[in-house]
Amino acid sequence: MNDTSRIDIIETEAAAWFAKHRGSRTSEQDEAFQQWLATSAEHVSAYERCMAAWLMTDALSQDLDIMNIRQSVQASLTTNTAEHTVKYGFLKHLYTPRAIAAVSLLFLCLFIAKIALYPSAITYTTKVGEQRLIKLDDGSQVTLNTNSELKVKYSSDMRELTLVKGEVYFDVAKDRQRPFVVSIDESKVTAVGTAFNISFDPFVNSVAVDVTEGVVELTPSIDSVSLPATQLKVGEAASILDSGNTVKPKAVEFERINAWRERKIYFKNTSLSEAVADYNRYLDYEIEIRDDTLKQEKVTGIFHAGDTSSFLFTLKLALQVKTRHEDGKLILYKETI
Template identity: 30%
Template sequence: MSPTHTTDKAPRKLDGTIREQAADWLARQQSGTMSAAESDALEHWLQVDGRHRQAFAQCQQLGLMTAFLKDDPELNAGLPEIRKAVRRRSRFYSQWRWVSGIAAVVLVAVAALLVRDYYAIDYYQTGIGDQRVVHLEDGSTLMLNTDSRVGVRYRRAQRALFLERGEAFFMVAKNPSRPFVVNVQGSEVRALGTAFNVALQAGNVRVAVTQGVVEVRAQDAGGEPRQLAKMLPGQGVRYTAARPGDNSGVMPVNLEQVTAWQTRRIYFDNERLEDAIAEYNRYTTRKMVLVGDALADQRISGVFNIGDADGLAFALEQGFGARINKNNQRVLVLEPR
């Protein structure tokens, strides 16, 4: 007899019975003893209702996640409670139902742990020209610069953050048993109670410490984590995210320059004009465009207000004889006549 298909137009929600049936079928399939008749029955069950296929796929995915995370210490910390639930449930099952019951309970419990400990990430971000201060649950403070995005995932043993783009300043509440780790494209910036700045731009990472001690780690060619730098206040490091081994080493940094953005200022200290204009453009949609190469390598120093294109343009006119052509969309910087 050919399978019948549901004709409901509106999708129906999964319920506990369907999820349990899916776990039962998955346990049979993975036991390696499934007969041809049972395989046909499974195929019929999958075809008869779209919710069956959805539940079965979810169970398969959770099974993969369980295998992947089986050695995770935090996940394993919750296993005693899972085992208790399995033992309670097993009293009401025959030998085969007991096996499928374990599958159902473990999958549901693992799903809950995964959601809580692995996917509960809060994201904070800013648009171009915007800044934002976020007070985190542990008492730490996160300040985001222009066009930045940071994920925050707090777990029992670690406070994990993820700088996906842009720049952020971290003021960390002390908790020696719960390290504060900022992940930046494969590298880690670790601290306990301190304050530091991390910037990620075009694949380049800059770390500067204003208070306390900060350590940067990254994997070596063999995949083993190793220390790149350990820094004190007034020190920093620069490296390429793709090749952290090629780094500047610990070096002194100008903290006034590093933290100027927190007061909506840009601090240039003998910067190439081309680089200075690129830095200014991070903060505005009204871009400044350097036309030609004549002024690109000129050096500029000074403090400018973020978004003050007129002030920067005036300084370029006075300092380099640049010609300025501007409208509401952009500011052209032309070489002197």
């Protein structure tokens, strides 16, 4: 007996045991089944394949393609059974082991084909204070900043990504046959081969796009209606307002983008309220300003992400800021004279 015939026999036996386990069985049958499994690792693998194929068909029971195949197979089995009954005068088996194995294999093949045609998205995340550099299948690279979430879904004609929250730097490999499209809430950024940065805060619905190389097309949307697109060239940045309107392009802050990719935070004449909000993204606790005048003070400098000691030391020297801990927060304030 060659290997192919032996494997066919094992597969047929596995399907037969699986069919028996779908109904009632005796303790003697269970003991016989355990002995059959213990025969070899191939027996175990064959039975596991039957189980996996059946679970897949269960999961896809409402799929139109699966339903059509199920009906076609059922009709075929019913026809063959009727012919068998007429010829021999009795019904032997409605579902033979080979029929079960064949149908399971057919379902499994369709399941794999559907995955290939309609791939599911892969999700990449970072925790607070964490950063990740990820190389995608097409050679593109994405860098996730702190507390970010990105979904990636590639197909034969499209590269679709969704920024759920946070900040990501995209270095896109050129592929004119497959546009590189990043969705942020209802808006989209489309590129072919370029590099750009997107920051998205879903809680305040704030989107900022900075182009560091090439050209991208920014298409804002509101209530699922696309608004006129804006083309951004290298060195240009834009933001999308809650209204869906795009802020007029401004100059990219290359220093800020390069800084965060090196785990640093860059401030240039930035209000203290904005600086603290940026710093809080890297911390597992919150810094809060309890002085309205202090919020408007300006700060400039480069600090290591997560290193609050040097940041606070600078504030104490430059702005005479006082600190205290309260309810798990670090409070910034100025003593009134």
